[in-house]
Amino acid sequence: MSSKNLKLFTTPFNLQNPVTVQVLGICSALAVTVKLKPAIVMGLSVTIVTAFSNLIISYMRDYIPPRIRIIVQLVVVAALVILVDQILRAFVYDVSKQLSVYVGLIITNCIIMGRLEAYAMGNKPWPSFVDGLGNGAGYAMILIIIGFTRELLGSGSLLGHHVVPNAFFQAGYMNNGMMIMPPMALIVVGLIIWIQRSKNPELIESK
Amino acid sequence: MKNFSNTYIYTFSSVMVIVVALLLALAALQLKPFQDKNIEIEKKQNILASINIVATTENAESLYEKYITESFVVNVNGELIEKDAFSVDVRAELSKSNKLDRLLPVYVSTLEGGKKAYVVPLRGKGLWGPIWGYISFEKDLNTIYGANFDHQGETPGLGAEIKEAWFQKPFIGKQIFKDSTQFVSVKVNKGGVDPKNLHAVDAISGGTITSKGLEAMIDSSLIQYKTYFLMNRK
Numbered sequence A: 001m002s003s004k005n006l007k008l009f010t011t012p013f014n015l016q017n018p019v020t021v022q023v024l025g026i027c028s029a030l031a032v033t034v035k036l037k038p039a040i041v042m043g044l045s046v047t048i049v050t051a052f053s054n055l056i057i058s059y060m061r062d063y064i065p066p067r068i069r070i071i072v073q074l075v076v077v078a079a080l081v082i083l084v085d086q087i088l089r090a091f092v093y094d095v096s097k098q099l100s101v102y103v104g105l106i107i108t109n110c111i112i113m114g115r116l117e118a119y120a121m122g123n124k125p126w127p128s129f130v131d132g133l134g135n136g137a138g139y140a141m142i143l144i145i146i147g148f149t150r151e152l153l154g155s156g157s158l159l160g161h162h163v164v165p166n167a168f169f170q171a172g173y174m175n176n177g178m179m180i181m182p183p184m185a186l187i188v189v190g191l192i193i194w195i196q197r198s199k200n201p202e203l204i205e206s207k
Numbered sequence B: 001m002k003n004f005s006n007t008y009i010y011t012f013s014s015v016m017v018i019v020v021a022l023l024l025a026l027a028a029l030q031l032k033p034f035q036d037k038n039i040e041i042e043k044k045q046n047i048l049a050s051i052n053i054v055a056t057t058e059n060a061e062s063l064y065e066k067y068i069t070e071s072f073v074v075n076v077n078g079e080l081i082e083k084d085a086f087s088v089d090v091r092a093e094l095s096k097s098n099k100l101d102r103l104l105p106v107y108v109s110t111l112e113g114g115k116k117a118y119v120v121p122l123r124g125k126g127l128w129g130p131i132w133g134y135i136s137f138e139k140d141l142n143t144i145y146g147a148n149f150d151h152q153g154e155t156p157g158l159g160a161e162i163k164e165a166w167f168q169k170p171f172i173g174k175q176i177f178k179d180s181t182q183f184v185s186v187k188v189n190k191g192g193v194d195p196k197n198l199h200a201v202d203a204i205s206g207g208t209i210t211s212k213g214l215e216a217m218i219d220s221s222l223i224q225y226k227t228y229f230l231m232n233r234k
Helices: A003-013 A026-031 A036-060 A066-091 A095-101 A101-108 A110-118 A125-157 A165-168 A182-199 B004-050 B061-068 B090-094 B159-163 B165-169 B208-232
Strands: B068-074 B106-111 B114-127 B130-137 B146-149 B187-189 B198-204
Touching: A003 A125, A026 A101, A026 A125, A026 A182, A036 A066, A036 A095, A036 A101, A036 A125, A066 A101, A066 A110, A066 B004, A066 B208, A095 A101, A095 B004, A101 A110, A101 B165, A110 A125, A110 B068, A125 A165, A125 A182, B004 B061, B004 B146, B061 B068, B090 B130, B090 B208, B106 B159, B106 B208, B114 B146, B130 B208, B146 B159, B146 B165, B159 B165, B159 B208, B165 B198, B187 B208
Parallel strands: B187 B198
Antiparallel strands: B068 B106, B106 B114, B114 B130, B130 B146
């Protein structure tokens, strides 16, 4: 991978993170992050869909009439999402049950349409694919951080295994029920944005 | 940017839609047998779970063969009907307006030591979508031997807890008939229940609507079997 492509892959992790900088895909970040496992699978599914829809749209970009481009993009994304959903149902049934409607809702994830419009419509297939991978992974990273925090503090477990020692509970420690509610996910996103901005002054808008 | 004619746009969109439709139809057809198999295995796992047998996706079928020795269909009057119990769609049956037309499956399991347990399906509404489950009875058709519940999209950590053992365990030993003939079902009560109470269990804090939906599901599903239960108890 050339350094230019590597940069495409790595910027979404920090300076151009789709969730914390562009503030896209927030709703699924709130909905599927109560437990860590669905957050991981959701992150993976979005990464696959972003990467491949970027690839396909980039191959088609010279033939897509601009007047109907949004519809064309939607059809490609929807087809990929339905495929992912069907495959999950056939081969990893229990995971697909956990994600339930959220797999279908990947179609409405702004990150995917955002990358198609902003990148794949004007760039070659391979860089588009890498760009999709990077943005999907940047999104997955945030989901995993939120899922980790919420499951640990809200349920005292990670991936379903209890990790908070019983001695803590005997000493009066309690799981934070607030962490299970969607608003806490928003607060965790806010905290991540705060930390990220205090470390990267270039993200702060000039007054 | 190139300018495209209307004809091109129409042709492009038609071809694209047809290609995508074909592709998805093909994928759906190819994957359908795997998906149906998963659903069937899950149903067997759920039935087994209601008689307190934990089955994995791999051994569910053989365990089902081993323990579920008989299954049949009855109607609300407790009469036997010639039908395969496993293929009955409980949701469709419960929505039939004429109660006499409803097919009610019963699964009989023979456990270690020749003990019998009777499993019946449940179906109802939670907060966000359908909830369902299986409940098994001792041979008196009154005392609950085990219960298993599942849901489509209840809130994780709240309503979704109906899936967990801590919620299902207290159902064991509860009774659905009071003074042996009065049908009272099992209530799901908020704010603590005396463990000695034979007709109630604790609800989930923060999951009140799901808990109440579950209570309604047990009541409305089991009342259909009332006559059969009263006629066949031992």
